[in-house]
Amino acid sequence: MLHAGQYEQVYAFEATGTAESNGSEYELYQDKVPPRPSVRKVRFEGNDTYPAMVLQEIIATEAPGFFRKLLFWKKEGFEYAENELRRDVIRIRNFYNRRGFLDARVQYDVYTGRKPHFRNVIFLITENEPIRIDSIHIRFRADDETVESITSDRSYNRALRQNPLREGNRYELIRFPDVENLFLDTFRNLGYAFPKISMQGEVDSLARSAVLNIELDPGPKSYFDTFEVEGAETVSEDYILRESDLRPGDMFTQRKLINARREVFGHHLFRFATVGLPEQPRDSTVHVLIRVREFPLRSIELRGGLGSEEIVRGLVSWTHRNPFATAHRFSVTLRGSFIEQRANMEYLFPYVINTYGSFSVSPFAQRLNETSFLLQKGGVNNSYIYQYRQNLVGTIGYEYSQNKLITRNTDAALPDSTQFFNVSSLQLSGFYSQSFIDQGQGWAIRPNAEISGFFGTGTLQFEKLSLDVRRFINFSRRTQLALRIDSGILFAREIDQLPANILLYTGGSNSVRGYGRNQVGPKRAVFNSAGDFETYLPVGGSSRITFNTELRQELGFLMRGFGMVVFLDGGQVWSDYDDTRLHDLKFGAGAGLRYRSPIGPIRLDFGYKLNPDDEDLQIYDGVEYGGRLARWGIHFSIGQAF
Incomplete structure (x- = not known):
C-alpha cells in the first residue's frame, strides 16, 4: 500500500522487487521507457452523506469505466498525478465544509494494481458531526x-x-x-x-x-413607468411593447418581466430579445429596457433525410416574416417522401386576443401512399394557438377537406375501390412538458381530440381521441430511461364503413420496432393476378395502445455524440374497442445505435418480434413466405423528422 509522502520509497521498492522476481521484465524496462502510472480505480470510504457518484464529479482524478477499459489499445488519459490527488483532497474537504461539515477530514491511499503501473486510489473521508x-x-x-x-x-x-x-x-x-x-x-x-x-x-x-x-x-413598492426599445428595424416600438404586454402604471413584478421576455423572444421576427432593468434610482418608478435583434425578412429553408420507411424525405420552405409591414408571417412549404407528399401555405397572425394567442390559415394539398391505400386530399386548416407558457400550449382548429381514397383490392385481378368524401372536423390538442428547455426531461403529455361531421357537416361522422404520455428519468448525465404510452380510440356508428385513412394503426420505427410500418393489428391477405398469396396488408381499427421503454446510454468516450439504446416496445390495434384486451399486445425488443452528426441525428435500431402470429411472419395456409428474417426489423434514419 502506498501512502501520501512515501512515493519515492515505493517506486524504488517496485523496481527492486521486479528485478529480483522477474529478470526478463526488468531487462525489458532497460530497453523501453516504462509505462506512465495510470489510475485504474477510484473509491470512496466513509462518505455516508454523499454517494460516490456525486463526489466523483468534483474531483479531477478519474478512472476508466467498464466500456473504456475494453479499448485496451487506447493508452492515453487517466494519468496518475500526485499533485492532482492533493488538490482533490482540498476539493472534497471544501465540498463538505460548504455543506455544514466544518470538521470533515479527508485522506487518500494509493495501491498498486494488477500491473506495476496501475494505481488504485481510495479517498478516506471522516465526515464528523455537521453544524x-x-x-x-x-x-x-x-x-x-x-x-x-x-x-x-x-x-x-x-x-x-x-x-x-x-x-x-x-x-x-x-x-x-x-x-x-x-x-x-x-x-x-x-x-x-x-x-x-x-x-x-x-x-x-x-x-x-x-x-x-x-x-x-424590500425597498419601495414599484410600478412600470417608462420603456426603451433598442434594435427594432421593421416594426415600431409600440408593436414590441404590445407584444411584451407591459403597460405604464401596472405594478412591477418579476413574473411580468419574464413573460415579456418570453413573448418578445417567441415572436417569429426576433432572433434575440432581452427585457431587463438598467441602472436606475431605487424608487417607486421602474424604467424597462427592451433589446431585440431581427431575423432577415425572407429566408429559405432546405432539409433532408433518409429512412427505412420513407426512403428519402425532403423539405423546402420559403418564409416572409413581415409581409405588408404587419409583423405577420407568410410561408410556402413543400415536403415529400416516398410515402407522403404535401404542399401548403400558411398565413400567421401572431397577436389574437392577447399576446399568448395566434391564428393561422393554411390551405394544403396532400398525397399519402400507404401499402393498403392511396389518399389524395386538399383543403384548408384554420387554427387558434394559445401558448400560455413555453411548456404549455393549447390549439383549437377546424379543417375542411375534399378526399379521394383508393383502397387496394384483395384480389389483384379486380379493380381497386375508390371513395370520394369530405371531412369537416373540429380538432383540439394540447401539449405540456415539465421542462421549459429540453422536452426530453421529466413528463410530456399530448392529448388530442377530433370531432368530424358535427351539426351535419361533412360526409363522415366520427370522434377520435388520443393521448400520448412520456416520462424521462435520468440515472446519470449519460444514462436515461425513456418511457412512452400512446393510446387512441375511435367512435362511429359503423366503424367498418369508415375510410382506411381515418382508422388507427401502429407498428414501425416510431411505435413498435421489429414490425413494419402499420403492421401490428388486424390484416387481410392479398393475392396476385394468378391467385397466389402475395402479402398481408393492415386494415386498421378503432382502438390502439402502444408503449415504448428505452434505456439510453451515451458513449462519448468512443466518439462525441455517440450512444446506444436497448428497448422493449409493445402495442396492438383492435377492430372494435369493445374487444380491447391487454393480453393481445405484440412485443418487439432489441438494441440500437445513436449518433448526433453534423447533418442531423443518425439512428439504427434492430428489433425482434417476441410473440408474432402467422400473419406477422407472412405465413399463409401453412406456407412460410417471409423467410428466416421475418422476425427481425431494421429501422434506419438520418436527419431530423419533420
Whole structure:
C-alpha cells in the first residue's frame, strides 16, 4: 500500500522487487521507457452523506469505466498525478465544509494494481458531526405596514417553508445564494423592484450549532413607468411593447418581466430579445429596457433525410416574416417522401386576443401512399394557438377537406375501390412538458381530440381521441430511461364503413420496432393476378395502445455524440374497442445505435418480434413466405423528422 509522502520509497521498492522476481521484465524496462502510472480505480470510504457518484464529479482524478477499459489499445488519459490527488483532497474537504461539515477530514491511499503501473486510489473521508442551525432571526428594514403586508402574503410564507436553511437543518454556506434568490424573487413578485438581503451566521463549533441572521430590505413598492426599445428595424416600438404586454402604471413584478421576455423572444421576427432593468434610482418608478435583434425578412429553408420507411424525405420552405409591414408571417412549404407528399401555405397572425394567442390559415394539398391505400386530399386548416407558457400550449382548429381514397383490392385481378368524401372536423390538442428547455426531461403529455361531421357537416361522422404520455428519468448525465404510452380510440356508428385513412394503426420505427410500418393489428391477405398469396396488408381499427421503454446510454468516450439504446416496445390495434384486451399486445425488443452528426441525428435500431402470429411472419395456409428474417426489423434514419 502506498501512502501520501512515501512515493519515492515505493517506486524504488517496485523496481527492486521486479528485478529480483522477474529478470526478463526488468531487462525489458532497460530497453523501453516504462509505462506512465495510470489510475485504474477510484473509491470512496466513509462518505455516508454523499454517494460516490456525486463526489466523483468534483474531483479531477478519474478512472476508466467498464466500456473504456475494453479499448485496451487506447493508452492515453487517466494519468496518475500526485499533485492532482492533493488538490482533490482540498476539493472534497471544501465540498463538505460548504455543506455544514466544518470538521470533515479527508485522506487518500494509493495501491498498486494488477500491473506495476496501475494505481488504485481510495479517498478516506471522516465526515464528523455537521453544524446545525439552532435558530433563525429575520429582521425587516421597512415600516410596520409594509412588514404586515409582506408577512401576511402567501408567497412569503411559502418562501419560508421552501427555505433550505431552516432550524434543525445543516448550516450550508453553499445554500446562501439560493436563500437570497428565494427571498429576492419573492419580493420582486410582490411588487418590490429593488430589494436587498444580507445574511450572516454565528457558528459555535463546540456546540455544533449556528445562529442565522437574515436582514430583509424590500425597498419601495414599484410600478412600470417608462420603456426603451433598442434594435427594432421593421416594426415600431409600440408593436414590441404590445407584444411584451407591459403597460405604464401596472405594478412591477418579476413574473411580468419574464413573460415579456418570453413573448418578445417567441415572436417569429426576433432572433434575440432581452427585457431587463438598467441602472436606475431605487424608487417607486421602474424604467424597462427592451433589446431585440431581427431575423432577415425572407429566408429559405432546405432539409433532408433518409429512412427505412420513407426512403428519402425532403423539405423546402420559403418564409416572409413581415409581409405588408404587419409583423405577420407568410410561408410556402413543400415536403415529400416516398410515402407522403404535401404542399401548403400558411398565413400567421401572431397577436389574437392577447399576446399568448395566434391564428393561422393554411390551405394544403396532400398525397399519402400507404401499402393498403392511396389518399389524395386538399383543403384548408384554420387554427387558434394559445401558448400560455413555453411548456404549455393549447390549439383549437377546424379543417375542411375534399378526399379521394383508393383502397387496394384483395384480389389483384379486380379493380381497386375508390371513395370520394369530405371531412369537416373540429380538432383540439394540447401539449405540456415539465421542462421549459429540453422536452426530453421529466413528463410530456399530448392529448388530442377530433370531432368530424358535427351539426351535419361533412360526409363522415366520427370522434377520435388520443393521448400520448412520456416520462424521462435520468440515472446519470449519460444514462436515461425513456418511457412512452400512446393510446387512441375511435367512435362511429359503423366503424367498418369508415375510410382506411381515418382508422388507427401502429407498428414501425416510431411505435413498435421489429414490425413494419402499420403492421401490428388486424390484416387481410392479398393475392396476385394468378391467385397466389402475395402479402398481408393492415386494415386498421378503432382502438390502439402502444408503449415504448428505452434505456439510453451515451458513449462519448468512443466518439462525441455517440450512444446506444436497448428497448422493449409493445402495442396492438383492435377492430372494435369493445374487444380491447391487454393480453393481445405484440412485443418487439432489441438494441440500437445513436449518433448526433453534423447533418442531423443518425439512428439504427434492430428489433425482434417476441410473440408474432402467422400473419406477422407472412405465413399463409401453412406456407412460410417471409423467410428466416421475418422476425427481425431494421429501422434506419438520418436527419431530423419533420
